[in-house]
Amino acid sequence: MTLSLNQRARELADRLADESDALRIAVRTLPGGTRLVDCGSAVPGGLEAGRRFAEITMGGLGSVTFAPLVLDGRWLPGLTVVTDHPALACLASQYAGWQIDRDGYFAMASGPARALIRAEELFDDLDVDERASTAVLCLETRDEPPPEVAAHVAERAGVAPADLTLLAAPTASLAGGVQVAARIVETALHKLHEVEFDVRRVVSGFGTCPLPPVARTDPEAIGRTNDAVLYGGQVELTVDAPDDELESIVDRLPSSASRDYGEPFGKVLERAGWDFYAIDPMLFSPAEVRVVSVETGRSFHAGAVEPDVLERSFRG
Numbered sequence: 001m002t003l004s005l006n007q008r009a010r011e012l013a014d015r016l017a018d019e020s021d022a023l024r025i026a027v028r029t030l031p032g033g034t035r036l037v038d039c040g041s042a043v044p045g046g047l048e049a050g051r052r053f054a055e056i057t058m059g060g061l062g063s064v065t066f067a068p069l070v071l072d073g074r075w076l077p078g079l080t081v082v083t084d085h086p087a088l089a090c091l092a093s094q095y096a097g098w099q100i101d102r103d104g105y106f107a108m109a110s111g112p113a114r115a116l117i118r119a120e121e122l123f124d125d126l127d128v129d130e131r132a133s134t135a136v137l138c139l140e141t142r143d144e145p146p147p148e149v150a151a152h153v154a155e156r157a158g159v160a161p162a163d164l165t166l167l168a169a170p171t172a173s174l175a176g177g178v179q180v181a182a183r184i185v186e187t188a189l190h191k192l193h194e195v196e197f198d199v200r201r202v203v204s205g206f207g208t209c210p211l212p213p214v215a216r217t218d219p220e221a222i223g224r225t226n227d228a229v230l231y232g233g234q235v236e237l238t239v240d241a242p243d244d245e246l247e248s249i250v251d252r253l254p255s256s257a258s259r260d261y262g263e264p265f266g267k268v269l270e271r272a273g274w275d276f277y278a279i280d281p282m283l284f285s286p287a288e289v290r291v292v293s294v295e296t297g298r299s300f301h302a303g304a305v306e307p308d309v310l311e312r313s314f315r316g
Contacts, residue, residue, distance in 0.1 A: 003085070005093050005112035006132035008060030013037065013136055013165045016052050023049045025175075033162030034150040040173030041142050047211075050178025051079070053167055054094075057138045057179060059112040061089035064182045069210055071232060072307045076210040078232075079178065081185045086205040086237070090186035091193065092128045096140060105149050107141035111167070116157040125193065127200055134163045138179070142170035142218060172221035177212050180225035184209040184286055188235040188253065191285035195252050197241075203294055207235040207286065213314050219274075220316070223266025226284075227313040230255040230265060231306040233286035238294055246291045246300045253291070254303025258283035264313040 017027045017037055024044040027037050039045045039053050047066065054064045062083035069078035083089040096110040097120045114120070114137070115130035135157040139145065145153075145166060154161040169176040184207035193199050210232040212224035239246060255261050260268050260280045272278035288303040 003061065003088070004132050005059030005061070005088065005115055005130055006135050009056045009112045009136040010134045010165060012052065012056045012060050013167065016049070016056070023052070025049050030145070030150050031147040032151055033160070034147070034154065035165045036144065037165065037167045038144070039167060039169040039175040041144070041168060041170050045169060045173055045175040047174055047178055050169070050175030051182075053138065053169060053175050054179040054182035056136060056167060057094045057110045058083065058089040059093035061085040061093070062185070067208070069208055069232070071210070071305045071310070074307050076232070076310075078208055078210045079181055081182050081207045081209070082205070083185060084204045086185060086189050086202040087126055087199045088128065090189040090205065091122060091199060092126050092130070094183060094186045095122070095190060097122055100139070100149065100153070102149055102152055103146065105143065105146060107139040107143070107145065107168075109137050109139055111136050111138035113137035113153065113157045113164070116159070119156070122193070125199070133159060134165070135159045136165045136167070139166060139168040140171060140176065140180075141168055144168070170218055170221075171225060172215045172218045174214055176221065177214055177225055181209040181211055181228050184229055184233045185235055187229055187233065187285050188237060188289055191253050191282070194281060195249055197249060201240045203238045203240055205235065205237050207233060209233045210310060215316070220266065223264060223269065224313055226265035227310060229286060230261070230283065231287050231309040231313075234288040234305065235286045236290040236292065238292045240294050243293055243296050243298050246293055250289065250291055250300040250302045252282070253285060253289040255283055255285045255287055256303050257285075262309070264309060266313070
């Protein structure tokens with residue numbers, strides 16, 4: 001791979017930081033030199049900050065735009081995600097696959113620094129040889145990372161602390177809601193990987209997802225953002241695969257393939273004792289998926305949106 005995910009993300013992060021006042025975000029330097037960009041914890045942040053945050057999580061290899069959605073006759077604000085590098089943008093970069101749990105600090109980490117750290121077995125199945133002198137990591141958290149954690153991340157990424165940029169936004173924030181909804185294509189790619197399909201054969205991805213209303217608390221926001229994907233997300237993947245192979249897997253791709261499907265995610269999580277690992281992993285995927293073969297042009301479809309479940313979730 002000649003594309004540097006971290007260099008592309010660093011350039012986007014620089015532009016984000018340069019417009020901090022307009023975007024209602026805060027930029028500061030931690031002891032040790034790491035740049036921290038707060039997109040919604042101690043500052044208001046906003047939708048545009050979240051859109052840019054999401055593109056940074058994709059290593060600059062995907063675009064996010066806002067667009068209204070109509071699901072079963074109901075209008076909802078939403079977004080569209082497009083990428084021509086699905087495996088790199090979504091799994092090697094955007095996927096929140098690294099848990100930082102150190103010195104009493106916890107955050108789910110996404111972004112291109114993961115491709116330098118390679119702490120996840122997932123990278124064994126991706127063609128990624130990321131090399132960069134700068135690193136960008138995105139944190140879903142309300143708490144500012146202490147300098148010791150920043151130094152640990154920089155060491156794992158193989159860069160100096162001053163060459164590390166950390167972006168942070170809590171789930172219960174405008175920016176946090178946008179960046180989770182923007183994982184719509186990523187969830188489809190991850191489901192493909194879960195059913196043991198070679199995600200490197202996915203040529204392009206196009207997805208839409210409703211924007212959940214901002215919630216009062218992070219637990220409420222976790223429910224709403226997941227519901228946006230599970231019951232309102234729609235994805236089309238263009239894949240280099242024959243018809244019979246796509247036809248054999250398509251029914252396993254939408255969230256409806258899970259035994260935990262049907263209730264707002266907050267109720268599912270509460271029933272699981274707030275343990276994500278107790279939830280059926282097949283649930284985490286878009287409501288509706290279409291896969292298209294580049295060999296034949298035929299498409300295969302499964303799943304459907306569920307506006308009624310979204311209404312129950314979003315109205316609080």
